[in-house]
Amino acid sequence: MMLSRPYALAGAAFLACVPLVLPSYYVSVATQILIFSVLTMSIDVLAGFTGRTPLCFGAIFGTSAYVVLYTFSVFGWPWPLAMICGVLGASLLALLFAALAVRTSGVYFLLLTLALGLIVWGICLRWTPVTGGENGLRTELRQSLGLSARGLYACVALVVGVVTFAMWRFVRSPFGLTLRGIKEGEGRMASLGYDVPLHLTIAFTAAGFFAGIAGVLYAVFNDFVSPSTVQLAQSVSGLLMAIVGGIGTLFGGFVGAFVIIALEQAVSSVTERWPMVLGLTFIAIMIFAPEGVIGKARLLLTKSHNIDPDGVGR
Amino acid sequence: MTKLLTNRRAFLAGTAALAMPNIVRAQEARPIKIGLMAPLTGVVAAGGKEIVEGFQMYWEQNNMTVAGRKVEITVEDDASNPDTALQKARRLVEQGNVDFLFGNLLANTGLAVANYVKGTGTPYFIPVIAADDLTQRARIPNVIRVAGYSASQTSRPLADWAFKQGYRKIATVSQDYTFGHEQCGGFAQTFTELGGKITDQFWHPLNTADYSPYLGQLANAGVDAVFAMETGADASRFITQYASFGLKGRIPLLGCMNATDQSVIRTMSNEAEGIVTCAHFAEGSKEPVTVKFVAEYEKRYQKMPSIYGFSHYSGAMWVAEALAKIGAKVEDRDLFLKTVLATELVGSPLGKIVKLDSYGNPIYDLSIRKVEKRADGKLWNVPFETYPQVSQFWKYTPETYMKQPPYSRNFQGIKA
Numbered sequence: 062m063m064l065s066r067p068y069a070l071a072g073a074a075f076l077a078c079v080p081l082v083l084p085s086y087y088v089s090v091a092t093q094i095l096i097f098s099v100l101t102m103s104i105d106v107l108a109g110f111t112g113r114t115p116l117c118f119g120a121i122f123g124t125s126a127y128v129v130l131y132t133f134s135v136f137g138w139p140w141p142l143a144m145i146c147g148v149l150g151a152s153l154l155a156l157l158f159a160a161l162a163v164r165t166s167g168v169y170f171l172l173l174t175l176a177l178g179l180i181v182w183g184i185c186l187r188w189t190p191v192t193g194g195e196n197g198l199r200t201e202l203r204q205s206l207g208l209s210a211r212g213l214y215a216c217v218a219l220v221v222g223v224v225t226f227a228m229w230r231f232v233r234s235p236f237g238l239t240l241r242g243i244k245e246g247e248g249r250m251a252s253l254g255y256d257v258p259l260h261l262t263i264a265f266t267a268a269g270f271f272a273g274i275a276g277v278l279y280a281v282f283n284d285f286v287s288p289s290t291v292q293l294a295q296s297v298s299g300l301l302m303a304i305v306g307g308i309g310t311l312f313g314g315f316v317g318a319f320v321i322i323a324l325e326q327a328v329s330s331v332t333e334r335w336p337m338v339l340g341l342t343f344i345a346i347m348i349f350a351p352e353g354v355i356g357k358a359r360l361l362l363t364k365s366h367n368i369d370p371d372g373v374g375r
Numbered sequence: 376m377t378k379l380l381t382n383r384r385a386f387l388a389g390t391a392a393l394a395m396p397n398i399v400r401a402q403e404a405r406p407i408k409i410g411l412m413a414p415l416t417g418v419v420a421a422g423g424k425e426i427v428e429g430f431q432m433y434w435e436q437n438n439m440t441v442a443g444r445k446v447e448i449t450v451e452d453d454a455s456n457p458d459t460a461l462q463k464a465r466r467l468v469e470q471g472n473v474d475f476l477f478g479n480l481l482a483n484t485g486l487a488v489a490n491y492v493k494g495t496g497t498p499y500f501i502p503v504i505a506a507d508d509l510t511q512r513a514r515i516p517n518v519i520r521v522a523g524y525s526a527s528q529t530s531r532p533l534a535d536w537a538f539k540q541g542y543r544k545i546a547t548v549s550q551d552y553t554f555g556h557e558q559c560g561g562f563a564q565t566f567t568e569l570g571g572k573i574t575d576q577f578w579h580p581l582n583t584a585d586y587s588p589y590l591g592q593l594a595n596a597g598v599d600a601v602f603a604m605e606t607g608a609d610a611s612r613f614i615t616q617y618a619s620f621g622l623k624g625r626i627p628l629l630g631c632m633n634a635t636d637q638s639v640i641r642t643m644s645n646e647a648e649g650i651v652t653c654a655h656f657a658e659g660s661k662e663p664v665t666v667k668f669v670a671e672y673e674k675r676y677q678k679m680p681s682i683y684g685f686s687h688y689s690g691a692m693w694v695a696e697a698l699a700k701i702g703a704k705v706e707d708r709d710l711f712l713k714t715v716l717a718t719e720l721v722g723s724p725l726g727k728i729v730k731l732d733s734y735g736n737p738i739y740d741l742s743i744r745k746v747e748k749r750a751d752g753k754l755w756n757v758p759f760e761t762y763p764q765v766s767q768f769w770k771y772t773p774e775t776y777m778k779q780p781p782y783s784r785n786f787q788g789i790k791a
Contacts (some may be wrong), residue, residue: 084463086469087470089465089469189553195552199487201493272543284490284555285487287458287487289457289458289483329451333415335452
């Protein structure tokens with residue numbers, strides 16, 4: 062943990078330099094990576110720090126995008142208001158999901174959140190007059206903001222920086238410690254007098270809030286949202302990014318999003334069998350580095366410093 | 376860390392080197408770059424492969440050149456997913472610097488890409504994307520439906536034909552999404568305006584495995600005919616179950632063109648025979664050019680062309696004919712788009728001259744076709760009646776037509 066500050070600063074400096082050197086298409090890929098990093102980290106807040114693995118964050122993320130685009134294009138609200146509504150919508154949805162799901166754990170939590178996510182997907186698909194059904198919603202939000210690829214990247218990077226800092230403070234706060242306590246020993250925390258469901262509800266809502274911010278950014282980035290943004294595959298890919306980066310590492314979100322999106326980009330331009338290559342990569346990661354890229358790196362680092370690897374926080 | 380830095384420097388040098396040839400190439404006649412997007416994975420992957428086949432067949436027959444300029448095609452997989460399609464469109468335009476985009480199959484992928492090119496101005500041709508509004512209420516000047524059709528365009532003549540057969544009561548079965556709403560809407564509106572009655576409209580989700588709830592009701596609905604709007608695997612399931620419920624031969628079955636497209640009926644047998652549909656292309660046509668095209672396609676790919684292969688073959692031809700007129704000066708976008716809009720497609724497998732309306736949608740001589748068995752036992756669509764010069768606006772003026780809302784589950788244009 063001592064080492065994370067220089068790493069974080071180096072990372073931030075690196076991200077700030079990206080648009081200066083990359084051609085415009087790669088800037089938009091980088092933008093996408095940043096947006097998905099936030100989604101991934103929000104999943105990690107739950108999965109890594111409370112031990113509850115959700116399968117509905119694609120739905121929360123997408124709902125935020127739907128709300129932004131709907132309020133902006135149909136109600137004609139100004140964009141800042143539309144964005145606030147997007148984040149609020151996602152947070153409320155997360156609160157509702159939390160109320161329904163936090164008393165379960167393990168595989169039951171996984172399945173319940175999966176079902177809740179599917180409901181959102183079903184609504185987006187079938188409520189055609191509002192959501193545009195299969196065809197989704199389209200706007201010119203990004204065009205009306207007058208943002209170039211580089212301009213958008215700068216804005217997104219700024220927001221992502223602030224949100225990442227907020228999440229980092231959140232999981233390191235006394236409240237975050239309580240969450241870890243719940244993860245390690247739920248019964249013990251309860252007997253110590255902590256209101257476990259309340260803590261989980263707050264954590265879930267906060268994670269939904271962060272995912273909502275990612276959703277807003279995605280809405281601006283694409284100017285478009287359709288049921289494929291809220292579908293199960295989206296939730297799963299977010300979770301996979303979290304796992305690849307390292308569950309419980311928070312900043313692993315950046316690594317996970319980078320690895321998966323970059324791989325997708327690279328492999329899909331070579332072969333149409335790219336989903337297979339991705340699948341094999343996941344299997345390889347699960348076998349050789351089940352703790353994720355960052356988790357593995359930390360493990361190796363602590364080993365070489367002869368420190369007890371139990372202190373890693375896994 | 377130092378190693379990482381040198382790597383990064385090497386990478387930067389590499390990208391700089393990659394950017395260089397663009398500057399050099401701009402002086403000579405560089406090849407025309409086309410970005411073709413097709414769903415090579417995902418739910419409609421089979422159709423996506425035929426898009427690529429049809430498109431490449433045209434260019435290979437023409438030595439990959441137009442008006443003396445080489446053509447370079449980059450194929451990207453949109454994964455049947457609009458988010459991916461958008462990302463691939465970005466890659467083709469911003470990284471690949473393509474001169475124009477082509478393709479996509481599902482309406483939602485096409486709409487996503489169209490929304491993107493609205494901002495970049497890149498010409499985008501959509502021979503399969505049938506979403507009505509793209510060439511109507513939400514027209515984008517640089518999006519043109521070469522060799523394609525708008526969803527409700529082809530179901531209207533079919534309704535007219537059905538009325539002339541003496542059918543007065545018809546029920547519709549349709550997939551519950553925009554493409555289905557539009558095709559059904561065109562049929563229902565025309566049929567009821569003529570004085571017919573739509574007794575029931577059944578909407579079912581995509582990928583319905585069991586049609587018995589609908590078929591049971593259809594059997595007892597006392598209708599003269601059934602109109603089925605089905606695509607892909609849904610179409611083959613519906614047609615099979617329609618026959619096994621004993622409705623085939625009892626209640627005539629009409630369909631949208633996708634229901635009896637080659638992509639569906641090539642794996643079927645008797646159960647699909649006799650279904651009547653309406654389309655611009657019919658692989659069973661006796662026109663010499665059609666016969667020749669079908670034979671060549673079959674020789675090359677061991678199957679008859681589907682709507683996907685045909686559309687992209689003809690779409691490529693349309694754009695090539697336009698490019699030939701302007702000396703392949705694709706860089707002048709305004710001139711290019713204007714020329715495409717003004718170009719009449721002459722040599723296509725349709726055997727007829729086709730022109731575009733001012734909204735970028737073709738006006739066709741539409742054929743009423745019936746599924747029949749070819750001499751070798753394979754099914755194909757044989758045309759037997761023609762509706763000349765049918766535009767996407769049918770018999771209305773564009774202005775009056777576009778005043779009505781787009782078709783949806785709630786608005787089918789039914790005249791009571």
